[in-house]
Amino acid sequence: MKKLDKKIGLAGAGNMGSAVFEGLLRKSMISAAQVWVYDTLTDRKESFAREWKAKTAQSIPELAGKTRLILLAFKPQDLPASAADFKRGLTESHTVISILAGISIEVLRKQLGDKPRIVRAMPNLGAKVGAGITAVTGGDQQSLEEAEFIFSGCGLTLRLEEAYFDCVTALSGSGPAYYFLLMEMMAAEGVRAGLTPAQAKMLAVQTAAGAGLLAASSSEEPAVLREKVTSKGGTTEAALGVLEQAKIRDIFHSAIQAAVERGRKLGGR
Numbered sequence: 489m490k491k492l493d494k495k496i497g498l499a500g501a502g503n504m505g506s507a508v509f510e511g512l513l514r515k516s517m518i519s520a521a522q523v524w525v526y527d528t529l530t531d532r533k534e535s536f537a538r539e540w541k542a543k544t545a546q547s548i549p550e551l552a553g554k555t556r557l558i559l560l561a562f563k564p565q566d567l568p569a570s571a572a573d574f575k576r577g578l579t580e581s582h583t584v585i586s587i588l589a590g591i592s593i594e595v596l597r598k599q600l601g602d603k604p605r606i607v608r609a610m611p612n613l614g615a616k617v618g619a620g621i622t623a624v625t626g627g628d629q630q631s632l633e634e635a636e637f638i639f640s641g642c643g644l645t646l647r648l649e650e651a652y653f654d655c656v657t658a659l660s661g662s663g664p665a666y667y668f669l670l671m672e673m674m675a676a677e678g679v680r681a682g683l684t685p686a687q688a689k690m691l692a693v694q695t696a697a698g699a700g701l702l703a704a705s706s707s708e709e710p711a712v713l714r715e716k717v718t719s720k721g722g723t724t725e726a727a728l729g730v731l732e733q734a735k736i737r738d739i740f741h742s743a744i745q746a747a748v749e750r751g752r753k754l755g756g757r
Contacts, residue, residue, distance in 0.1 A: 492517070492518055492522075492557070492634060492637055492638070493522075494522070494555070494556045494557045494583075494634075495522050495523075495524065495554060495555040495556055495557070496509075496518060496522050496523055496524070496555055496556075496557045496558070496559070496638075497523075497524045497525070497526065497545070497551045497552070497554065497555035497557065497558040497559070498523065498524070498525045498526070498536070498542075498558075498559050498561060499526050499527075499548065499551060499558055499559065499560050499561060499562060499570075500526075500527055500559075500560065500561035500562030500563075501525050501527040501529075501532045501533050501535075501536040501561075502527075502532070502561060502562070503613065503616070504561055504587060504611060504613065504615065505559060505561025505562075505587070506536055507611075507613070507615040507616040507620075507642060508559065508561070508587075508611060508615055508638065508639065508641070508642055509523065509525075509536075509540070509542075509559075510540070510616070510642075511615060511618055511641035511642030511643075512638060512641040512642075513540050514641075515641050517637070517640075517641050520540055520541040520542055523540065523542035523543065524542065524543045524544070524545050524551055524554045524555050525537055525542050525543070525544055525545065525551075526544070526545040526546075526547070526548060526550070526551040527562075528562075528566075547573065548570055548573035548574055548577060549573055549576055549577040550577075551577070552574065552576075552577025552578055552579075552582065553577060555582075556581055556582055556583065557582070557583045557584075557585070557634060557638075558578075558582065558583070558584050558585070559585050559586075559587065559638070560584060560585065560586040560587065560588055561587050561588075562588070563588075564588040564589050564590055564591050564754045564755075565754070567588060567591060567595075567596075567599055568599065571599035571600060574599070574600050574601075575599070575600055575601040578600060578601060578603050578604040579603050579604070580603050580604070582603065582604040582605070583604060583605045583606075583607065583628075583630075583631045583634055584596070584600060584604045584605070584606050584607070585606075585607045585608075585609055585631075585634075585635050585638065586606065586607070586608050586609065587609050587610060587611055589610070589657050589661060589751055589754055590654070590657065590750070590751035590752060590753070590754030590755035590757075591608075591754065591755050592608070592650065592653075592755050592757075593606050593608050593625070593626065593627075593650060595755060595756065596608070605626070605628045605630075605631040606626060606631075607624055607625070607626035607628070607631045607632060607634075607635040608624070608625050608626060608650060608653065609622055609623065609624045609625075609635055609639060610622065610623045610653060610656050610657050610660070610661045611639055611642065611643070611661070612660050612661050612662075612663060612664055613664045614642075614643055614664060615639075615642035615643055616642075618641075618642055618643060619642075619643050620639070620642045620643030620644070621643055621644050621645075621646065621660050622639035622642075622643065622644070622645050622646070623645075623646050623647075623648045623652070623653065623656045623660070624636060624639065624645055624646070624647055624648075625647065625648055625649060625650045625653065632647065653751075654748045654751045654752055655744075655748060657747065657748070657751045658744045658745075658747035658748045658751065659744065662747050666743075667696060670696070671689075671692045671693055671696050672692075674688075674691070674692035674695070675688040675689045675691070675692040675693075676688070678691055678692065699713075714728075
């Protein structure tokens, strides 16, 4: 799909929803004339509309009436409060793409009704710089292609069965925060050793960026790349030895499982 000629609605102009639409608009994959935005926070809605010359809807029914494809990008906890308005406005000609963490297509169908086509997606914050990864799932081929088009504006896409989405949310949806924490800790050690915060941040962030680019471009697995950096008897081996002794793999497993369980609770499971 090279072009999407539908009117597109953004329900929730927070970080993630805005990032997805900014990617589309910045790359001229859609025009501002196609975009309508609604948010319960008027300032946020109007700020997005001013920056990107989009139109604002004053209500969910108006957003549904003006568009044929809607991205749900508000907090998952807010779905029940808005469901009745969506159900009233949505028709068989609508496609709804949801990035609400933990909310299954079955729950979306119950909340939004039987009329719209529904795609579930899970992007991440890399979308803000065009380097995100978004998993998509759904039963309608055309709607999946539309979703892939939309998220291709801010990175890569991957089709998966919905059964994997709690894992996806924990791995890639929440994943940027894990890397930010690692950079934060590395920079803090630099400052502790006497570097300025700016120097320490530069070292930590560029190291992370370079490692990511190398892993993405290499045919070798991350484990192999790690082993290549880890010289016998060297400083890297000493550092990794402390992490392994502290059972970092078990800690990380517990962290991912906590994110998975939280996603299930958000979805009422």
